[in-house]
Amino acid sequence: MVRLADLPEMEAEHLLDLPCPVYEDSPWTDAPPLSGMRVAIITSAGLSRKSDETFRPGAADYRVIPADLESSELIMSHVSTNYDRSGFQQDINVVFPIDRLNELAADGTIGSVASFHYSFMGATEPEKLEPRARELAGLLKEDQVNAVLLTPV
Amino acid sequence: MRPPRFLWVPFDLGRPFGAPNEPEFQAKVARTALALLERDDGPVLLDDFPEDAPGGPSGDMSGWVCPVSLPTPKAEAGSALLEEVFAEIERLAPWYAFALEERGRTTFGLCKRDIEDVVRFLDGFMDGTPDNPLPDVTLGEAVRLASEDVRSWYLEAATAQPGAARPRELADWFWGETAVGRFYLALQPVLATHADERVRQVATGQFVPRSQRHRQG
Numbered sequence: 604m605v606r607l608a609d610l611p612e613m614e615a616e617h618l619l620d621l622p623c624p625v626y627e628d629s630p631w632t633d634a635p636p637l638s639g640m641r642v643a644i645i646t647s648a649g650l651s652r653k654s655d656e657t658f659r660p661g662a663a664d665y666r667v668i669p670a671d672l673e674s675s676e677l678i679m680s681h682v683s684t685n686y687d688r689s690g691f692q693q694d695i696n697v698v699f700p701i702d703r704l705n706e707l708a709a710d711g712t713i714g715s716v717a718s719f720h721y722s723f724m725g726a727t728e729p730e731k732l733e734p735r736a737r738e739l740a741g742l743l744k745e746d747q748v749n750a751v752l753l754t755p756v
Numbered sequence: 757m758r759p760p761r762f763l764w765v766p767f768d769l770g771r772p773f774g775a776p777n778e779p780e781f782q783a784k785v786a787r788t789a790l791a792l793l794e795r796d797d798g799p800v801l802l803d804d805f806p807e808d809a810p811g812g813p814s815g816d817m818s819g820w821v822c823p824v825s826l827p828t829p830k831a832e833a834g835s836a837l838l839e840e841v842f843a844e845i846e847r848l849a850p851w852y853a854f855a856l857e858e859r860g861r862t863t864f865g866l867c868k869r870d871i872e873d874v875v876r877f878l879d880g881f882m883d884g885t886p887d888n889p890l891p892d893v894t895l896g897e898a899v900r901l902a903s904e905d906v907r908s909w910y911l912e913a914a915t916a917q918p919g920a921a922r923p924r925e926l927a928d929w930f931w932g933e934t935a936v937g938r939f940y941l942a943l944q945p946v947l948a949t950h951a952d953e954r955v956r957q958v959a960t961g962q963f964v965p966r967s968q969r970h971r972q973g
Contacts, residue, residue: 604764613967613969684962
């Protein structure tokens with residue numbers, strides 16, 4: 604995220620005051636070499652297909668983004684007005700770097716790109732996202748995913 | 757929060773891979789983040805990405821200008837201001853169309869109405885309560901989606917020409933230089949006293965960004 608010094612004072616103070624959940628441990632795990640990784644993107648940018656229901660305030664669910672989805676079908680309905688959308692409007696990869704992952708797979712940097720990617724709407728308290736996050740972990744395993752790129756906005 | 761692997765990036769909120777249409781830079785950010793997976797010195801890795809986004813750190817001026825020179829708004833509110841908004845839309849429409857053709861996509865369309873109708877829906881709150889154009893969502897949610905739609909349309913038109921536009925510049929342009937920005941600022945206090953609680957919530961929390969609230973009277 605941006606440097607606090609680069610934000611208007613009111614915005615910086617708001618971010619500093621946001622509560623963060625406290626975890627006593629960290630879900631660390633050793634990973635295979637990058638060339639053996641199948642990578643999925645999980646974003647909190649409130650992305651969805653045009654045909655999906657848009658995100659609502661307090662949403663704790665997620666939307667599925669197929670890897671072959673045309674960029675013209677991807678929209679953003681995050682409830683916050685406080686971050687830039689103009690980058691996403693010009694190029695989805697600034698938030699959802701699907702083209703970059705495909706290039707990294709093509710040149711062998713990573714093993715492959717997942718068949719499905721996912722989006723939450725990140726203005727919801729993290730604790731409320733946990734049940735769906737656990738559900739999503741099962742879906743990722745079914746897709747043989749062993750690495751996830753988390754992209755917040 | 758003790759994330760196992762975290763790459764901090766100094767980019768604007770909303771741009772976690774730095775800048776649009778900068779594939780090499782985006783790939784560098786992705787490679788740097790994914791490289792954390794090859795390290796074994798956890799349990800918590802917090803690394804800093806060492807470069808600013810192309811175009812410089814937040815707040816730098818890129819020299820961006822709107823592709824058309826819009827007249828300075830004159831009306832403070834009412835039908836005269838609405839006419840100025842529609843005149844703006846008319847002048848920007850070719851640039852919105854150009855952006856749509858170049859990108860092959862638009863993020864405008866949450867309300868499934870054309871831009872003038874979305875503005876008319878919002879303007880309907882000035883003297884009452886308009887019909888909800890989106891029957892599947894609450895009136896307040898329709899206000900939120902409509903306000904996003906209009907901003908998306910304007911910003912897509914404003915960024916139609918190639919070249920870097922910093923988020924702060926675009927926001928200052930929308931809220932400080934356009935008739936529609938003035939229209940939003942006039943509408944916000946009306947929405948904030950609406951009978952519908954969700955409309956009031958949108959007005960106070962999701963209508964004017966915190967970085968632009970100094971413009972409110």
